Amino acid sequence: MLPATLNNEQWIYARRPERRVGPEHYERRATALDPAVAANEVVVEVRYVSVDPYMRIQQATRDTYDVPHPLGIVQRAGTVGQVVASASARFAPGDWVLGYGGWQRYHRAHADELQKLDPAAAPVTTALGVLGMPGRTAWFGLMDAGRPKPGETLVVSGAAGAVGSLVAQFGKRAGCTVIGIAGGADKCRFLTKRLGLDAAIDYRNFSTALAMAAELQRVAGGVDVYFDNVGGWITDAVIPLIRRRARIIICGAISQYDGGLDQPEPGPRLLQHMLFQRATIQGILARDYAHRMDEMRPIVAPWVQRGEIVFEETIVEGFDNLPQALNSLFTGANLGKLLVRI
Amino acid sequence: MLPATLNNEQWIYARRPERRVGPEHYERRATALDPAVAANEVVVEVRYVSVDPYMRIQQATRDTYDVPHPLGIVQRAGTVGQVVASASARFAPGDWVLGYGGWQRYHRAHADELQKLDPAAAPVTTALGVLGMPGRTAWFGLMDAGRPKPGETLVVSGAAGAVGSLVAQFGKRAGCTVIGIAGGADKCRFLTKRLGLDAAIDYRNFSTALAMAAELQRVAGGVDVYFDNVGGWITDAVIPLIRRRARIIICGAISQYDGGLDQPEPGPRLLQHMLFQRATIQGILARDYAHRMDEMRPIVAPWVQRGEIVFEETIVEGFDNLPQALNSLFTGANLGKLLVRI
Numbered sequence: 001m002l003p004a005t006l007n008n009e010q011w012i013y014a015r016r017p018e019r020r021v022g023p024e025h026y027e028r029r030a031t032a033l034d035p036a037v038a039a040n041e042v043v044v045e046v047r048y049v050s051v052d053p054y055m056r057i058q059q060a061t062r063d064t065y066d067v068p069h070p071l072g073i074v075q076r077a078g079t080v081g082q083v084v085a086s087a088s089a090r091f092a093p094g095d096w097v098l099g100y101g102g103w104q105r106y107h108r109a110h111a112d113e114l115q116k117l118d119p120a121a122a123p124v125t126t127a128l129g130v131l132g133m134p135g136r137t138a139w140f141g142l143m144d145a146g147r148p149k150p151g152e153t154l155v156v157s158g159a160a161g162a163v164g165s166l167v168a169q170f171g172k173r174a175g176c177t178v179i180g181i182a183g184g185a186d187k188c189r190f191l192t193k194r195l196g197l198d199a200a201i202d203y204r205n206f207s208t209a210l211a212m213a214a215e216l217q218r219v220a221g222g223v224d225v226y227f228d229n230v231g232g233w234i235t236d237a238v239i240p241l242i243r244r245r246a247r248i249i250i251c252g253a254i255s256q257y258d259g260g261l262d263q264p265e266p267g268p269r270l271l272q273h274m275l276f277q278r279a280t281i282q283g284i285l286a287r288d289y290a291h292r293m294d295e296m297r298p299i300v301a302p303w304v305q306r307g308e309i310v311f312e313e314t315i316v317e318g319f320d321n322l323p324q325a326l327n328s329l330f331t332g333a334n335l336g337k338l339l340v341r342i
Numbered sequence: 343m344l345p346a347t348l349n350n351e352q353w354i355y356a357r358r359p360e361r362r363v364g365p366e367h368y369e370r371r372a373t374a375l376d377p378a379v380a381a382n383e384v385v386v387e388v389r390y391v392s393v394d395p396y397m398r399i400q401q402a403t404r405d406t407y408d409v410p411h412p413l414g415i416v417q418r419a420g421t422v423g424q425v426v427a428s429a430s431a432r433f434a435p436g437d438w439v440l441g442y443g444g445w446q447r448y449h450r451a452h453a454d455e456l457q458k459l460d461p462a463a464a465p466v467t468t469a470l471g472v473l474g475m476p477g478r479t480a481w482f483g484l485m486d487a488g489r490p491k492p493g494e495t496l497v498v499s500g501a502a503g504a505v506g507s508l509v510a511q512f513g514k515r516a517g518c519t520v521i522g523i524a525g526g527a528d529k530c531r532f533l534t535k536r537l538g539l540d541a542a543i544d545y546r547n548f549s550t551a552l553a554m555a556a557e558l559q560r561v562a563g564g565v566d567v568y569f570d571n572v573g574g575w576i577t578d579a580v581i582p583l584i585r586r587r588a589r590i591i592i593c594g595a596i597s598q599y600d601g602g603l604d605q606p607e608p609g610p611r612l613l614q615h616m617l618f619q620r621a622t623i624q625g626i627l628a629r630d631y632a633h634r635m636d637e638m639r640p641i642v643a644p645w646v647q648r649g650e651i652v653f654e655e656t657i658v659e660g661f662d663n664l665p666q667a668l669n670s671l672f673t674g675a676n677l678g679k680l681l682v683r684i
Binding site for chain 1: 399405406407570573574577592593594595598602603606607608609610611612613614615616617618619620621622623624625626627630
C-alpha cells in the first residue's frame with residue numbers, strides 16, 4: 001500500500017557551466033509526488049542513474065545535436081528503476097524498467113516510455129551499459145561506421161570508458177589488432193590484462209601529440225580504424241598515422257566538453273590527411289541506431305550471458321553525489337560505465 | 343624529316359619550397375633529345391602544360407599521398423602535345439596526345455602512357471580540364487562522395503577554379519541550390535552570371551570565419567554538401583553550418599599549401615559538428631576514379647559538345663613562365679583551368 005504522496009527529491013539543472021560542470025550548477029529540490037496513476041501511467045522508483053558524457057554536450061550554450069538542456073528542470077538522464085505504481089497491464093509493482101527518469105528519486109512515465117528488464121537474463125545495469133545506449137554506440141559505431149576487417153589496426157581513444165572498452169573488445173572479436181589509449185597505468189593494465197588488447201598507451205606519459213604519435217607509430221605502425229571518444233590533442237596524434245582508406249568514427253570529444261564546444265580551442269589543421277589517404281570521418285550518435293537493437297542483441301547478449309564480454313562498472317553511491325559523479329566523468333575517474341546507485 | 347637531335351629545354355625542380363613555391367625553386371636546363379624511337383616509343387612536343395594545386399602537395403617535405411617529388415628532375419605535370427616521332431602503330435606524327443610529360447619542350451613516352459585526343463570532338467585542352475583530371479575529380483567527388491540530392495544546398499570553395507567551377511555546375515544539374523565561395527568580385531560575378539549559381543560569396547570581404555559564416559548562413563541557411571578545395575578559415579566558416587547527414591568532400595586544401603602541410607597551422611577544433619549532425623568527411627583524389635572515366639564521359643562529354651558546360655581557361659603564354667604560373671595558382675590569379683602554352 002503506497003503512501004498518499006511519495007517524498008521525491010530532484011536535482012535541478014540551474015546554471016549553465018562555462019567550463020567544467022559540477023555541483024555548483026545544480027540545486028536540490030524536495031517535492032511530493034502523487035502515486036495515483038492514470039491509464040497507462042507508471043510511477044518508477046529510480047535505482048540506478050546513468051552518467052554519460054553526452055549530458056555535457058547538451059549543456060553547451062549553442063545548439064549541438066539538440067537545443068541546449070533547459071534550465072530549471074530536472075537533469076535528464078537514463079535510469080533503471082522499479083515500478084511502484086502502474087496503470088498499465090504491461091508493468092506490475094516491483095518490475096525492473098529502463099527509462100529516462102533523470103536525476104530524481106521517482107518519475108512518472110507513460111508505459112510506452114519504459115522498457116521492462118529481466119534481471120534473470122542479465123544484470124539490470126547492463127541496460128544502461130553493454131546492452132543499452134553505450135553498447136549500441138560501440139557496436140554500430142564500430143561495425144557499421146568503422147567496418148573493421150580482420151588484420152586491420154583499430155585504435156580506440158577513451159578506451160577504458162563505457163563505450164571505448166566495448167569498442168575495443170568488439171574490435172578484437174572482429175579480428176583487429178586493437179590499441180587502446182587511456183589515462184593512467186591502472187586503466188592501461190585493465191586494457192591489456194582484462195580486455196586482452198594488443199597494446200595500451202597512457203596518454204599521461206606524453207606532453208605533446210607528436211611525442212604520443214611517435215609511440216603510437218612504434219606500437220601500431222599505422223591506423224586503419226580510429227574510434228574517437230575524446231578529440232583534442234590525442235586525436236591530433238592519431239590522424240597523421242591513418243592508413244589508406246582509414247575510417248575515423250567521431251563518437252565523442254570529451255576533451256572538449258569543458259567549454260570547447262562553445263569556444264572551440266585551437267588545434268592543428270589536419271584535414272589534408274583525409275585527402276592523402278582517401279579516408280573518411282563519420283560522426284555517430286546512439287539514437288541513430290535505436291531502431292536496430294534487434295540486430296545487435298542476438299549477437300551481443302549471448303556474449304554477455306556467457307561472460308565473454310567485460311563490462312566494468314564504476315558505481316557511485318547516493319543521490320547526494322549525482323552532480324559530483326557527472327563532474328568526475330571529466331576527470332577520468334571512472335573505469336567502464338559510470339553509474340550512481342540511489 | 344626530324345633533325346638528328348631536338349633542342350629540349352627543361353625546368354628542373356631544384357629546391358624545396360618552405361612557404362610558397364616560385365621561380366626560385368627551379369633551374370632551367372637545355373638538353374639534346376635524340377628523336378630516334380625504339381619499339382612502342384613515342385616522342386611528343388609539348389604544347390600545353392597543366393598547372394595544378396596538387397603539384398605543391400607533392401612538394402611537401404613529408405609523405406602526403408606519395409613520397410615527395412624528387413629534387414633534380416624535371417617538374418612533373420600533365421601535358422598535351424603533338425607526336426613528332428613514333429614507333430607505335432597507334433600514333434603518327436602530328437597526333438594530339440595527353441601525357442605526363444612535365445615541364446619540358448619534348449618528352450619521350452611509351453605508347454601506353456599516352457592517350458590520343460580527337461581535336462574535332464573537343465578542344466584538346468579539355469583533356470587537362472573538364473574531360474580530364476579536374477573534370478574527373480569534380481564529377482566523382484561530387485556525385486560519388488557527395489551524393490547530392492535535388493533541393494539540397496551545395497557549397498563549393500575555390501568555386502572559380504578548375505575543379506570548383508565544374509563541381510558548381512554539376513551541382514546545379516543535380517538540382518542543388520549552389521553557393522560558390524571565391525576571392526574577388528570578378529570571380530563572384532563569373533559564378534553567378536556565367537555559371538548561374540544561386541549565390542557567390544567573396545571571402546575577401548570578410549576578415550574572420552565567424553563573419554563569413556554569418557553571411558553564408560543568411561544566404562544558404564545551412565549546408566548539405568560542402569565541396570572543399572581550400573581548407574583553412576573558409577572551411578571553419580562552413581563546418582558549423584552543416585545540416586543533418588551532411589557530406590563534406592575534401593578535394594584540396596590550397597590555403598595550406600604555403601607550408602601548412604609541413605607545419606600545420608592552428609585552427610578551431612570543429613570535429614564535434616560531425617557528431618552533432620552525423621555528418622561525414624571524405625577525402626578524394628582524382629587517381630581513385632581514373633578507371634571510371636567510361637562512366638563519366640558518356641554523361642559529361644555531350645554536355646561539353648553541346649556547349650552546356652562552361653570550362654573557362656586561363657592560359658599563360660611561354661615556357662619561360664612555367665614556375666611563375668605555378669606560383670600564381672596560390673595567389674588566386676586564375677579563373678577556371680590554369681594552363682601554360684609553350
